Amino acid sequence: MGSVLLDTALLVTLVALLVLLIRRPHVPAVPAVPAVDEDELRREADELRAQAKAEAQEILAKADAQVLTVRAELDGESKALKDELRTLREDLERREIRLAEREERLDGDSRRLQDRSDQLGDKKRLLDERRLELDRLDEDRRKVLERVAGLTAEQAKGELVAVIENQAKRESVLLTREIESRAREEGDKRARKIVTLAIQRVASEQTAESVVSVLHLPSDEMKGRIIGREGRNIRAFESTTGVNLIIDDTPEAVLLSCFDPVRREVGRLTLEKLVLDGRIHPQRIEEIYERSKADVEQLCQRAGEDALVELGITEMHDELIALLGRLRYRTSYGQNVLKHLVEAAHISGIMASELRLPAGLVKRCTVLHDIGKALTHEVEGSHALIGAEIARRYGEDEDVVHAIEAHHNEVEVRTVEAVLTQAADAISGSRPGARRESIEAYVKRLERLEEIAMATHEGVEKVFAMQAGREIRVMVKPDAVDDIQASVIARDIAKQVEDELTYPGQIRVTVVRESRATEFAR
Numbered sequence: 001m002g003s004v005l006l007d008t009a010l011l012v013t014l015v016a017l018l019v020l021l022i023r024r025p026h027v028p029a030v031p032a033v034p035a036v037d038e039d040e041l042r043r044e045a046d047e048l049r050a051q052a053k054a055e056a057q058e059i060l061a062k063a064d065a066q067v068l069t070v071r072a073e074l075d076g077e078s079k080a081l082k083d084e085l086r087t088l089r090e091d092l093e094r095r096e097i098r099l100a101e102r103e104e105r106l107d108g109d110s111r112r113l114q115d116r117s118d119q120l121g122d123k124k125r126l127l128d129e130r131r132l133e134l135d136r137l138d139e140d141r142r143k144v145l146e147r148v149a150g151l152t153a154e155q156a157k158g159e160l161v162a163v164i165e166n167q168a169k170r171e172s173v174l175l176t177r178e179i180e181s182r183a184r185e186e187g188d189k190r191a192r193k194i195v196t197l198a199i200q201r202v203a204s205e206q207t208a209e210s211v212v213s214v215l216h217l218p219s220d221e222m223k224g225r226i227i228g229r230e231g232r233n234i235r236a237f238e239s240t241t242g243v244n245l246i247i248d249d250t251p252e253a254v255l256l257s258c259f260d261p262v263r264r265e266v267g268r269l270t271l272e273k274l275v276l277d278g279r280i281h282p283q284r285i286e287e288i289y290e291r292s293k294a295d296v297e298q299l300c301q302r303a304g305e306d307a308l309v310e311l312g313i314t315e316m317h318d319e320l321i322a323l324l325g326r327l328r329y330r331t332s333y334g335q336n337v338l339k340h341l342v343e344a345a346h347i348s349g350i351m352a353s354e355l356r357l358p359a360g361l362v363k364r365c366t367v368l369h370d371i372g373k374a375l376t377h378e379v380e381g382s383h384a385l386i387g388a389e390i391a392r393r394y395g396e397d398e399d400v401v402h403a404i405e406a407h408h409n410e411v412e413v414r415t416v417e418a419v420l421t422q423a424a425d426a427i428s429g430s431r432p433g434a435r436r437e438s439i440e441a442y443v444k445r446l447e448r449l450e451e452i453a454m455a456t457h458e459g460v461e462k463v464f465a466m467q468a469g470r471e472i473r474v475m476v477k478p479d480a481v482d483d484i485q486a487s488v489i490a491r492d493i494a495k496q497v498e499d500e501l502t503y504p505g506q507i508r509v510t511v512v513r514e515s516r517a518t519e520f521a522r
Helices: 002-023 038-149 153-201 204-211 221-227 229-241 261-277 282-311 318-329 337-354 359-367 383-393 398-405 416-430 440-456 483-500
Strands: 212-216 244-246 253-257 460-466 471-476 508-513
Touching: 212 261, 221 229, 221 261, 229 244, 229 261, 229 282, 229 460, 229 471, 253 261, 261 282, 261 318, 282 318, 282 337, 282 359, 318 337, 318 383, 337 359, 337 416, 359 398, 359 416, 383 398, 398 416, 440 460, 440 471, 440 483, 471 483, 483 508
Parallel strands: 471 508
Antiparallel strands: 212 253, 244 253, 460 471
């Protein structure tokens, strides 16, 4: 705004100077000038004067317009400032009103509190007076009772205590008899429960068939070769295969124990080949283990193909066939899972034919409904949902996927194929002699032991649950874990097992750190 006013003043000054110059008579610089007509000169001067005057008026008009514009802007800004000031003043007045109201409320609260305090003081005085009166009345009553009864307060108290003691003894005898009766009833129930649980836990036949394999030896001296010098061979075998080798007094036989049936079969085949070969040492054990592992994978593939041929199903992904074959070594409630799938598929196919539905699709749904059990020890989650995800990944039809995920009602059933799959699964599992007592909890506990040990620290290479879950062997990488860290890992695993699991007895945690140096002579 100041710069605009300065420009206007300069324009006015320039116009005034221009007018003065025009009015000043012209003095020629050269003395010798030819004579000119004075009237013509006067006319020219008048024209120049008029022109200068017009220009000056135009400049003054522009200056007035700018002044008016600046004045309008100043008026607008002044009005905005006045409005803002008025708004602030109104806000301040409202705040003052609110503060005044708050002060009034506080004063009212303070007066009410004072009144309440006065009332409480009056009540306290009344209570003190009544207490004194009650004490006086009690004393008068005691004196009257002593005079009427002919007894002092101490004598009356003694008689009252004797009466109450006798009554308490009688009630305690009745209560004791009732407690003893309840204890006998509860004891009988708990005794029956404990005996039943003991009978159920002594399921030696089922446990042996589920988690133990027997390998017959040509002679008892082979046991010494399997054990090796100072137990070197048996330790190498167990650490490589993850299978617990039990050598007892049974003549010409050893036991292989492991909760994972595929791993147990690999161990059994490895030991069988070692016995036939006769050369048993740590390096040979590792070589035979790799070969046996490949052989078992081929057997799984062949078992899956045989099951599909028996059912008349073709065109299935190779990975699904391999997973199906792995179920040959798994059991559910004592029932072989692969045989259960084939049996249930036959049942569902018959029902589909009776209903005039495509038997091939229903059989495909049924034979794959438990495919997730092949990976339940590797993937967290329900076997139905895991199996559905696997089937979807390998290109199975959406009806097949739905039948798999819905066969335990984890997903709402929407198709007839899913209903038939459920019915065939229930028929195959509930028929007499199909299943025995569950060992799922036992297997899950061993799997959880391995998961805890595997996830506790870095540097852990392999984890095996041995001795029916009474021992955990942890193989660590020697270059990543030193001896002190190995002790720390063992302590941490033991602490986590104590916090998370419930188990009888104790579980031994063994961390194995083995350094190997290998060179080749050429």
